[in-house]
Amino acid sequence: MTMIATPPTLDVTKARISQTLEHERPLTCCRFSPCGNFLVAAGQEENVLRWDLATGNKTALVGHRSWVDAIAFRADAKRLFTADFHGTICCWQYDADGPTPIWSRIDAHAGWIRALAVAPDGNLLSAGNDCVIRLWSAADGKPLREFAGHENYVFSLAAAPDDKTFVSGDLFGKANQWDIATGELLRTFDASILHTRGDDFLADVGGVRSLAFDAAGQLLACGGMTDAKSNAFCPGNPAVLVFDVATGRLTQTLRPSNTSDGPIKGLAFLSDGTLCGHAEHLNGESSLEFWDPARPQSKHVIKRQSGYCLDLHPDGLRLAAATFKNNGRGGNGRHSKPEEYISHNGEITIFSLFEKPADQPS
Amino acid sequence: MSQHQCIAAQHDWSRRQVLGALAGGAVTGTVGLANLLEPAIAEEIRKQQRQVLFIWLDGGMSQLESWDPKPNTEFGGPFRAIPTSVPGVHFSELVPETAKRMDKLAVIRTMSTKDENHSTGVPRVQRGDPKNRGVTYPFLGSALAKLRPPENNLPPYVWIKPGRGGFIWQDAGFLGAKYGALALGEGKPPVHIHRSKSISDETDDARQQLRRNINSRYRQRRRSSDIDAYESSYDMALQLMQRRDLFDDSLLSPKDVERYGTHPLGRHLLQARRLLEAGVQFVKVNSYHWDTHGDNFNMHLDLVPQIDRPFAAIIDDLGERGMLDNVLVVLMSEFGRTPKINSRVGRDHWPEAWSLVLAGCGIKRGVVVGKTTPNGAWCDADEYDIGHLFHTVFHCLGIDAAETEYLNNGQPLPIAHDDCRPIREVMA
Numbered sequence: 001m002t003m004i005a006t007p008p009t010l011d012v013t014k015a016r017i018s019q020t021l022e023h024e025r026p027l028t029c030c031r032f033s034p035c036g037n038f039l040v041a042a043g044q045e046e047n048v049l050r051w052d053l054a055t056g057n058k059t060a061l062v063g064h065r066s067w068v069d070a071i072a073f074r075a076d077a078k079r080l081f082t083a084d085f086h087g088t089i090c091c092w093q094y095d096a097d098g099p100t101p102i103w104s105r106i107d108a109h110a111g112w113i114r115a116l117a118v119a120p121d122g123n124l125l126s127a128g129n130d131c132v133i134r135l136w137s138a139a140d141g142k143p144l145r146e147f148a149g150h151e152n153y154v155f156s157l158a159a160a161p162d163d164k165t166f167v168s169g170d171l172f173g174k175a176n177q178w179d180i181a182t183g184e185l186l187r188t189f190d191a192s193i194l195h196t197r198g199d200d201f202l203a204d205v206g207g208v209r210s211l212a213f214d215a216a217g218q219l220l221a222c223g224g225m226t227d228a229k230s231n232a233f234c235p236g237n238p239a240v241l242v243f244d245v246a247t248g249r250l251t252q253t254l255r256p257s258n259t260s261d262g263p264i265k266g267l268a269f270l271s272d273g274t275l276c277g278h279a280e281h282l283n284g285e286s287s288l289e290f291w292d293p294a295r296p297q298s299k300h301v302i303k304r305q306s307g308y309c310l311d312l313h314p315d316g317l318r319l320a321a322a323t324f325k326n327n328g329r330g331g332n333g334r335h336s337k338p339e340e341y342i343s344h345n346g347e348i349t350i351f352s353l354f355e356k357p358a359d360q361p362s
Numbered sequence: 363m364s365q366h367q368c369i370a371a372q373h374d375w376s377r378r379q380v381l382g383a384l385a386g387g388a389v390t391g392t393v394g395l396a397n398l399l400e401p402a403i404a405e406e407i408r409k410q411q412r413q414v415l416f417i418w419l420d421g422g423m424s425q426l427e428s429w430d431p432k433p434n435t436e437f438g439g440p441f442r443a444i445p446t447s448v449p450g451v452h453f454s455e456l457v458p459e460t461a462k463r464m465d466k467l468a469v470i471r472t473m474s475t476k477d478e479n480h481s482t483g484v485p486r487v488q489r490g491d492p493k494n495r496g497v498t499y500p501f502l503g504s505a506l507a508k509l510r511p512p513e514n515n516l517p518p519y520v521w522i523k524p525g526r527g528g529f530i531w532q533d534a535g536f537l538g539a540k541y542g543a544l545a546l547g548e549g550k551p552p553v554h555i556h557r558s559k560s561i562s563d564e565t566d567d568a569r570q571q572l573r574r575n576i577n578s579r580y581r582q583r584r585r586s587s588d589i590d591a592y593e594s595s596y597d598m599a600l601q602l603m604q605r606r607d608l609f610d611d612s613l614l615s616p617k618d619v620e621r622y623g624t625h626p627l628g629r630h631l632l633q634a635r636r637l638l639e640a641g642v643q644f645v646k647v648n649s650y651h652w653d654t655h656g657d658n659f660n661m662h663l664d665l666v667p668q669i670d671r672p673f674a675a676i677i678d679d680l681g682e683r684g685m686l687d688n689v690l691v692v693l694m695s696e697f698g699r700t701p702k703i704n705s706r707v708g709r710d711h712w713p714e715a716w717s718l719v720l721a722g723c724g725i726k727r728g729v730v731v732g733k734t735t736p737n738g739a740w741c742d743a744d745e746y747d748i749g750h751l752f753h754t755v756f757h758c759l760g761i762d763a764a765e766t767e768y769l770n771n772g773q774p775l776p777i778a779h780d781d782c783r784p785i786r787e788v789m790a
Contacts, residue, residue, distance in 0.1 A: 025436075026703060044703060046434060066433075067440040085440035112440070112663075129663075153660075200524060202625070202651050203664035231665075232421055234656030234706065262656065262706050282656060282706040306705035324705040332700045332710035334478060341739050343436050343702060 008317055008354035010272055012290040012300045018318065018352035021051050021058070022325065027346030028265075028308040029068070030322040033094050034075035036314045040082075040094065041322060042068035043308075043346050048082050050094070051348070063090045063101045072116035072124065074138055081124050081138075083113035089126055091141060103141040108134065114155050119180050120163035127154035133168050135180070147178050149185045155207050160245075161217030169208025171195060175222050175243075189243050190250070194224030194263075201231040212267040212275070213245070219293055220245050221275055223264030235261040238279035242293045257298045258287035266310030266321060270353065274299070278307030278321055288321060288351070304349065319351045411513060412723050412759045413638055413685075415676070416502060416646040417631070417693040418488075419669065421480065421653030422716075424699040424709055425738070427454050427662040429717035430471045432738040437701030439659055448728045456666035459674035460719075465728040466677055466686065468720045468788045472732025474745035475697060475713040480653070483696035483713065489535065490752035492779050497770055498535040502755065503644040505777060507534075507541045508768070509761055512643040516605070517598040520637055521545040522630045523648040527552060529595035536770050539591030543646070544598050548626070549633040551609040552599050570600070608636050622672040631672040635679055638689055652695060656706040669693070677721060686722045690758050692751075694718035701739045715741045718751070724758025724790055731787045749779025757784045 027043035040061075042048045048061035048068055061082070070083040073094065079102075080094035087109040090101040111129035119125050119135065123144060127133040131154060133147035152171040159166045160177070165186060169175045173192035176185055195206045210223035220243045225236030238261075240254040254277065256264075262280025269275055275291045286307055290300040309322040325345040333341055424439075426432055431443040431454040443452040446464035453461040460467070476491070477483035489499040500508065503519035512518050520543070521530060527547030531539035546552070557566060573596065581589040607613060614632065622628035627649045634645045649669070654661045673693060680686045698716025699709035715734045721727075732743040756763040756778060763778040 026707075028707070044440075066442075086442065200651070202649070202668060203661055205657070230651060231661055232651045232653035232655065233708070234654075234661065280656075280706050282704065282708070326705070332478065332712060333702050334712075334714060338735065338740055341702070341737075344704070 008352075008357070010270060010317060010353055011355055012270070012274055012276075012353050014355040015290075015300065015302060015319075015351045015353045016356060017349055019053070019350040021056070021348040021350070023049060023058075023346045023348075025343050025346055026324055027322045027348060029071050030309050030320045030348050031071045031073060031311045032313045032318075032320060033080070034073050034314060035078075035095070038094060039320055039348060039350070040071055040073075040080060041346070041348050042071060042082060043322065044343070046084070048092075050099070053350075059099070061090075061092060061099050063092075063104065064088060070113055070116040070126070072118050074118050074122055074124075076122065077138070079138060081116050081118070083108070083116050083126055083128075085112040087111055087113055087128070089113065089116070089124070089136065089141065091124075091138070105136065105141045108136070112153075114153065115157040115168070117157035117159050117166060119159055119166065121180070125157050125159070125166060127157055127168055129153045131170070133157070133178070145180075145183050147183050147185070149176060150174065152204065153207065155209050156211040158211035158213055158220075161213055161215065167211055167213075167220060169211050169222055171204050171207035173206065173208060173224070175208050175211065175220065187248060189220060189222065189248060191222040191224070191241050193226045194222065194239065194241070196226070196228035196236065198228070198230070203231040205231050205234050206236060206263065209263040209265050210267040210277075212269050214269040214273060214275075214293070215271065218245055219243065219251075219269075221267050221269070221277075221293070223267045223277055225261075225263040225279075233261075233282065235282070236263065238262060238264045238277075240264050240267065240275065240277050240291070242275070252293055252296060254289075254291045254293070254296060254298075256287055256289045257301050258285065258289070258303055260286045260306075262286075262306065265308045268310040268312045268319060270312065270319075271316045276310055276319060278304070278310050278323075280308065281306045288319075302351070305347070313350075317353050319353055321349045321351070323347050323349055411641065411643070411688060412510070413642070413689045414502070414506065414644045414755070414759070415634055415638060415680075415689055415691045415722075416644065417669070417673070417691070418646060418648045419652045419693070419695045420484070420648055420650045422695040422697045422699050422711060423652050423666070423669075424654065424658060424662055425471070425715075425717040426699070426701065426709075427456055427659070427666060429453060429457075429469050429719060430734055430738060431455075432701075432734075432736070436737050437703065437739065439703075441659075448730075451728075451730050454666070456662060457670040459670045460677075463674050463677050466681060466721055468725050468727065468729045468731065469717055470720070470731045470746060470751075470785065470788060471715075471717045471734055472741040472743050472745050473694075473698075473716045473718055473747075473751075474741050475716075475748055478697065478711040478713050480696060480711075483711075487694075487696045487748045488533075490778055491748050492776055493781075495773070495775050497773075497775065500535040500537045500541060501533040501543070502752070503543055503646055504534040504537055504541040506644050506759065508537050509756075509766065509777065510643065510759065512641070514641045515601050516637075516640060516642050517544040517601065518642070519543045519644045519646070520642050521646045521648065522549045522633055522637075523646075524548060524626050524630075524650055529591065529598075531591045534591075536775075537768070540594035542591060542594075544595065546633070549630045551602055551606070557603060605640060608640055609633075618675075621675040623668065625668050627668045628672040631676050635676055638680070638685065639683070654699065655704065655708040655710055658699065658703070658708040680722065688723050690723040690725065690755065691721040692718070692755065693720075701737060715739060715745075720754075720788060726788055726790045729788060731785060746785055747779070747782060749782030750785050752778040753782050753784040754788060757789060
C-alpha cells in the first residue's frame, strides 16, 4: 500500500526557521521565484543574488551600478525584473545558468527606483523618486504608459487582485489607486499618519513603505510608521493601516507587540487572511508579527533582527524575510583593526509556517 | 590689569608686523590697538579686516555622501561620484553646485578627531581642544572677538541658528561673558530692536545713561565679567538698532532668495551674507538634525541639497564682491559618519576619518588635502585633529598661534593646541 503524505497545514503559531541564507552585505529585498525553486535578493551592493533553495548555491546577477531595492517576477516567461538607485531596470531569465540582462533601461527613472510590480497584463510597473509611475513592456522594456500625480517619492507598488488596478504609496502617506488601462487616478487611500514633518525637521520622514492586498482584494494594508520624532534617528512607531477596499475606510491600525522604532517595510497576506509584518529597528530585536487584520493585537510574534522585506512562497507555507545581521563589533566599530572593520551581513530567513513533521530531524 | 586679557599679539592681525610698534611687551587689554599703532599700520589693519563664515552642520554630515564619495565600494552607499571643476577631484552627486566651485575651495579629507559623542565633540571641536589647562576655552567666534576685536561697532560674534536667540555667554569660556555670541534665532534680530516711536532720542539717551549708572554702581562689588556681559549684549542691541536694514527682508532680491533657497539653511546663509557685507567679524550659521542614525540615505538625499545650493551661492557672492580674499569660510560638523551601515540603514558617528571644506582668506584654492583608504574608513595620509584646524584658521586670519597667548589671571595659555601646527597644504 502506498502512503500518501498529508500536506502541511498553515499554522503561524507553529512557524519556525527552516532555512537561512547569509550574505556578506545587508540585504533589503527578497522574492521567491514563481516556480518556488529560487530566492532572489538584493540590498546594499550592485549585484543581485539568486539562491537555489534545494542546493543553497548562490549566483550573482551582474548588471546594476548601484544598490538594488526592487524585485519582481513574471511567471509565464520566467522573467525577473530588478531595479536600482541609478534609475536602471534590468530584465533577466531567472533560471538561466549564468544570467545576463535580456534588456536594460538605464534611464527608466530620474534617480532611485524604489518599487516594481508586475501588472495583471504581464507588463512591468516601476516607481521611485521622480514621483512618476511607469508601465513598461515586459518583453522589451519599451515605455507604455505613465501615471503622474504623486508629489513626493513613491516607495511602494501593489497590483490589485481585480486585475484592473494597482496602488502606489508615497512619502506623504498617499496610497493612490490607478486604472492600469487608462492611467486614471481613481482614488486615494489616506495613510497620511505614516508621514511626519515636525516644525524643526529638515526633511519629511516616513511614508507608505510597503503595500499588500489580501487574496480577495477586499483589504489593502499600508506599512510604515507614525509619529516620527526627528529626521536624524528617524524613530517612530511602526504601524500597518488596514483599509476596506470597497469603501476606502480605515478599518484597523496594527502595531507590533515587540518594540521597534522603524517603519514596517515587509508586508504579506497569507492564504488564511493572516497579515504578516516586519519592522526596522535600530538597536536590539525587532519582530515578525502575525495579525488577524480585524484585531489590533498580534496573534503570534517571532523576535528577529531589523527586517526590510517579506515575501510569501508560491506554496503559501513559507515566508522569506530579509533581515539585518550584526557582524563583528557592535556600535560604530571604532577602534577595530582596519582588517576587522567589515560590513554587517544580510540574512534571508525562511520560515516554515506549519508544524514540523515528526519524522523531520530538528 | 583686566581679569581676562591677552598678551603679546592679542589684538594684532600680524604679530610680526606689529611687534615693532608694541616693543614686544605685554599690552594691557583695555587699550585699543589702533591707539597704539602708527596710523598707517592701523589703516592697514582696517583694510585687512578679516572675517569668518563658520557653517556648522550639527550632528555630523556624512563625508561619503558629500566630499569623499566611495561609490561601488563596501560602504560607499548608492550615490554616484561626480566630477568637480578641478580635474581628478570628485564629490558625491548630492553636491552638484558645490562641485562646480571646487576650484575656489579646499577640502581636507583626513580630519581625525577624538570624540564620538555630540555632547563632548561639539564643544571640543568648536573650542579647538587645547590641552587641558583647567579652564574652559572659548569657542572660535569668542576667541576671535578677543584676539581681533573688530574696528567697527557691530557685534563681533553673531550666531544664526534655528530656534531661539539670545546672548550666549557660555561660548566665551574663561575670556569672560562679554565675548559671548549674539545668537539670532531664525536669523531674526533681537526682539525690541525697533525702538518705539514714542521714545525720543533724548529720552533714549537718558535711559541708557541711567542704565549705565546703575550698572556701574552694581559692578563695584561684583565680578566685572557678569556686568561686562550685560553691558555688551545691551550695546550690541543698540548697535543693531542702527542697522535695522540688515534684517529687512523686503530689501532682498527675489533672485537671491531663490538662489539660496527658502529652507532654514538658505535663509540663514543669505542673512549671513548680509551680516558679513555689513562687516560683522565672525558669523556662525548652524543647522541641526544631521545626525542620521536612521534612514541615512533618504535623509541625505533631502538634507545635502539644503547646504549645496546656498553654500555655492554664498561662495559666488563672496567671490563677486571681492570678499573671498578677506572672509574665511569653514564648513564642517563635529565628526563624520560611519562607513558601516547600521540596522536602520543609517550611519553612526565617525571621528576617525572625515572631511571639511575651507575657502577664502588665506586658503589655497582647488586643493584636496589627504586621502582615505579605499573603503573610506581610515586616513591614508597625514591625519589632522581640530588643533591643526585652529592653527590654520588663526594663521589665515593673521594670528600666529605659536606666538600668541591668552593671559588668564596671570596664567599664560596657548590659543591653540601646543602639539599641533597649521595645515600647510591648505594654506595659500
